[in-house]
Amino acid sequence: MRWFFFLLLLAPATLAVNFPWESVQLSKSDLVGYPDIAFGDATSSNATYHGPRCKVGPVDPEWPTADEWTRFNETLGGSLLKPIPPGAACYPGPNYDAAKCTYLLTTAAFSRFYSDDPLTILTDWAQGGTCVVSPVATGNCTQGGYPVYVVNATTVRDIQLAVNFARNRNIRLVIKNTGHDFGGRSTGAGALSIWTHYLKDFEYIPDYEIDRHRGQVARVSAGIEAWELWNYMDKHNTTMVVPGGDTVGAYGGWIAGGGHNSLSSYYGHGSDQVLAFQVVTADGRYRSVTPHQNADLFFAMLGGGGSTYGVLTSAIVKVYPPTQVTSLPLSFQGVRLYQFFAPTVTDAGGTLYSYVTRITNDSYTFTTTFELPNTSPSQAQALVASLFSALNQIGIPVNNTLPQSTASFAPAARTGAGDMPGNTYFGSRIFPRANWDNETIFNATFAAIRETVEAGYTFHGINHAATDKVAGYPGNTTSISPIWRNGLMHADFFDYSLFAPAAGGFGPAPPTEPQPSFKTGYAKFNSYMDLIRKATPAGGAYYNEGDVQEPGWQAAFFGGNYGRLVQIKRARDPWGLFWAPTMPGSERWVVEVEGKGDGVPSQNGPLCKSGSGWGEEERKE
Incomplete structure (x- = not known):
């Protein structure tokens, strides 16, 4: 990852309530006769995790059948992917491809291949290292800590469907934006992944008032990468605060953790730039979030941990004069x-x-x-x-x-x-x-x-x-x-x-x-x-x-x-749907790494109850 940080610029546009794809949402008619995609109710007395000790995986009898995955994909409109690890091209077997393996070893690093791959994360050990691209690959390539299925999200409806299906079928859910993840938070064995990579719309608003802020702002989508925004900065002569690595996503995990940058001493961190955002929460609902509307989520999702409270789709952020x-x-x-x-x-x-x-x-x-x-x-x-x-x-x-x-x-x-x-x-x-x-x-x-x-x-x-x-x-x-x-x-x-x-x-x-x-x-x-x-x-x-x-x-x-963040987590996601290591409330779960992996804290194993943080009644389940 490169450490020299720059800024971004957005093009003028007319402010809309939503981006067009955010207006495509799950409807009541979609739910008829399909309980697997029903919304949840976090306020219900039954809203807690009552499933087995571990999330359902491909080897479990509760895992959806092929027909059920087909129906889910049809409901998504065909955006469900079942990708294999890129490194499979280097290993003996049906996916072996000498030309592709050579490309991965020699040319892919200078292209968009890894950034645009639905599985790849930029730290191999977090996946378990089960299918590393290598000129001398031996043994078998396995999925390891990579998800089994990926929803290539291009609408809010896609995200809602993935959230509801995973929650109702007790499947591990992960969120991946750009793959700039150094702790295994955007991958997971046996998981369904929500891939926000192609949510890339933006609009520039030259004069906007929200609470105590008055001036330039921009609406930005979750999948926008820094390099894309730098090009708009060059074109439109306006400054915003973003990370410095070309392919780092500005409005996902970066702002969820604070987001330091080259202008931190001048304009603040990444999380300081957000004035409002849109999110799909663990119950599958699509919500607007500001310091006064769903204020608990505004507090938690800006600095309080990624992949924990919901799936951010877009945000309104500060814009500054050219710097x-x-x-x-x-x-x-x-x-x-x-x-x-x-x-x-x-x-x-x-x-x-x-x-x-x-x-x-x-x-x-x-x-x-x-x-x-x-x-x-x-x-x-x-x-x-x-x-x-x-x-x-x-x-x-x-x-x-x-x-x-x-x-x-x-x-x-x-x-x-x-x-x-x-x-x-x-x-x-x-x-x-x-x-x-x-x-x-x-x-x-x-x-x-x-x-x-x-x-x-x-x-x-x-x-x-x-x-x-x-x-x-x-x-x-x-x-x-x-x-x-x-x-x-x-x-x-x-x-x-x-x-x-x-x-x-x-x-x-x-x-x-x-x-x-x-x-x-x-x-x-x-x-x-x-x-x-x-x-x-x-x-x-x-x-x-x-x-x-x-x-x-x-x-x-x-x-x-931390204490307040855990309270918000449990109130908004009593099911434990969203989970990532070392995030608020994550003590309740543990990844049981296959073969213990020599102590490597990878995501190659089922996600199971840890016995920590559960009430007596819940531990008996």
């Missing part, structure tokens, strides 16, 4: 002075992106980029002058040359090509600003970072400060963790060794020497992450880029909002 960004690249050996300077940049509305990687036992690389919105090159040069001077004084020869100032979007047209699955494992940490306010505490923090890098883990720091003041309205009506508001840096710590080539069955080629087990490697990695957690006791973690095995994830990911 120039001045960038200053810098590369040198040494980082302490740079990090100590970070508050100066974030207080000016800027963002810092840095990487520190060990090359040898005593050799490291450090690179960073300063991004300063609405700052002239001369102003940017003056802002960092004291830092560059201090670096020169300790023998680091860096030059404070006049930086480049560019538009907040890339001028060249984009195509969204270039993503492919990988196997990176990492943890994250949000570092509180308080760790910079005291030099002793800062030194201890930096020492923990340095020790972790010296152990061989890559550090990626993003310094920003999306305070309440910066975020503006609707502010505290969303559930973004308070830890984000007090943070000065979000950092990822990458462990590339956990999935070395073919270790545990993952990767492009067999290992040339014995590989350590995932359990052993993860225990070491987590011990160094504990150093970071100890140095930041008031910190937390970003679940979109976090460790799916994060200790105390409830507090780390959601802070003091």
Whole structure:
């Protein structure tokens, strides 16, 4: 995933109550004689999960028959897919295709193939690694943690049908947008998947009033990717806040987790941009959500967890005037002075992106980029002058040359090509600003970072400060963790060794020497992450880029909002239809991974009751 973040622009259009496809909804006539697609009632006394211990899977007698799946597909109008993993082309068997396998290995990564595939997620280990694209594939390719069926949603009706069918037939349900998922939240063995990838409409509204907001807004669909919006930004000269990776979806899991970006210190996080949205909830109903209408959902779905409360279809979001960004690249050996300077940049509305990687036992690389919105090159040069001077004084020869100032979007047209699955494992940490306010505490923090890098883990720091003041309205009506508001840096710590080539069955080629087990490697990695957690006791973690095995994830990911989020989850989804690991209320369920997978927290197994969080009566079911 690429870490340089930009902005977007939307084209003028006339505001409608819904996009045309949102007006296509499930009707009463559809329900006649078809109880499998009936709506639910979350307020009913019977509205709770009374099924077997595990969700129904393909091997269970309760699994719909072929005729029942055919009827469901006909009701959908033919949008039900039963895809096989792309890697099947490389394995002996009926799906073997040498030409396609070669294409997947050589060309697909430069195309839209993986982004447009209904199954692919961009982290192989979360699926279970059962059908990895490989030039020397051996054994059998299996579906593993991939869903069995996929609804290619192009209308609200499609989503309602999938929600109701899965709930009424007790089938595991997952939601997939673009596949940018590093914790297995958009895939699942034996599941029915709602694929929102092709919900791509938008409309620009130059003057719109909603509550305390008056000005430009845009209505955006859930499946729009950043690259598509950057092209509109170039064309229409208007700025919005979106993620930086070309194929990351802006209005799905990104805003559900907060959504940090290059303008966090200037305009706030992604979840701070939403003024209203439309959603299909677990009962199958289509609802409008604002700070005053279905306010519990507005709070929960903006920062409080993805794939948990409903399926977002569209949103109304803030639009800003065109924003120039001045960038200053810098590369040198040494980082302490740079990090100590970070508050100066974030207080000016800027963002810092840095990487520190060990090359040898005593050799490291450090690179960073300063991004300063609405700052002239001369102003940017003056802002960092004291830092560059201090670096020169300790023998680091860096030059404070006049930086480049560019538009907040890339001028060249984009195509969204270039993503492919990988196997990176990492943890994250949000570092509180308080760790910079005291030099002793800062030194201890930096020492923990340095020790972790010296152990061989890559550090990626993003310094920003999306305070309440910066975020503006609707502010505290969303559930973004308070830890984000007090943070000065979000950092990822990458462990590339956990999935070395073919270790545990993952990767492009067999290992040339014995590989350590995932359990052993993860225990070491987590011990160094504990150093970071100890140095930041008031910190937390970003679940979109976090460790799916994060200790105390409830507090780390959601802070003091967790209790309220669980209440909303259980009130809106008493059936436990929506589930994703480390999301509010997820303690009630556990994936029983096939063969235990050497401790890899994949989704390759049935979803079953965990025995945690259920009432006595429910546990007896």
